[in-house]
Amino acid sequence: MERTLEALVGRAVDAWIAWLPRWKPATHRTRTRLCRRCIGSPFLAAAGLDGDVPHAVQHALTTRMKGIIDTVVDDYTEHNLPLLAKELRETEKRKELSYRPEVGLDPEFDGLQLDPDPVPGEPFLFTLGELAEDGGVPESLRPIELSEEEKQALRTEIRLADECADHAGRLVCLALQEHRMRAREAVQRIIEPQVDAMLDALSESLDMPPTRW
Template sequence: MDGIDGRVRNAVDVWLRWLPRWQIGTARPRTRICRRCTGSPVAAAAGFGPDVPHPVQHALIGRMSAIVEDAVDDYTAKNLPLLQRELERAAAHKRRAGYQPADGLSPEFQGLDVDPQPEPGEPFLFTLGELAGTGASAPEPREPLSEEAKAALRHEIELSDECARSTGTAVCLALLDHRERIAEAVERLVEPQIAALVSDMFRGLDGPDEGPRGGLF
């Protein structure tokens, strides 16, 4: 199985294949701050500047986050039995919670609103958000944890967090090796779209027959 370097390289390759399909005109504006991307060290490691659109960053950051999450899941399953049991219980509870429209989305859509904002005077017949919870069943009762079990679980959570931090650092270090091709792709595929959008916006501010402004002759 690939190490962190190989997984990061593969994830960047997938992102580079996705990027040509992204169009700035179809990007849905966010109504909330993205907790995954705001202040993310992955964005800094990738070399993303403030002008890179959020959907472009989100798609890569999501793939890097998945590498960290997979590593933590593997470490937990092998070394942290109490935490693994709690996670399995949480997963079972989630399955009983019914339909969840945000489950199973690809990284470029994870964490985003599942429904677009409605147009004034044009309400939706239904939304995916309204369908959340469809088919839910009653949760199963569980016995409370003893104080000793709680302390042991807290220790395992600390170990899991440390695994996430160390893996995240390794991912960022590996991503540094790909900054050049990430920057080249953004310059070639994203920046022309931004420039065209800005040009169209300023063109609309001028009248069709207006000549040079501000001159006396």
């Protein structure tokens, strides 16, 4: 698994670097919620990007790394954890019956909140989160009550899946360290000039004397 993960991480970093020129400084209203995927992320620490790097740039990398781990855990679950695999398949079937705006997003957008923070006095007519709420689920797809033995077996399989994810995460971090220099170089070459230009423009606008009529 280690060699496979090294190759997957290398290709993911390649894709992330290829995406970097598409990033532009945000000009819209910022959101107040912290991104749980990026705050304190060991992936960013391993890649040397846990410092003063725009969140969108960080998020595009962490999401790609999470996707690698999800693939490893899904494969392990499908081949080794039958109860958990069955539960996940049935959960996926139930989700397919509802609107899911978070599905199919590009990596740099995956995991972000679907709706902006509300502005006091300006209510939304509707939100994507509300549209994504589960509707009626047919009786045949509703969860079946498990026996105590099945519940205990399922807890064991969930623990094994968590251990697989933890192991894969450690290997991904080790692999990311091999790409640390080129990740930092790409940010310095592509991202930092845009940030500097934005700060220079902001500084000029603040220093500009008031217009006299």
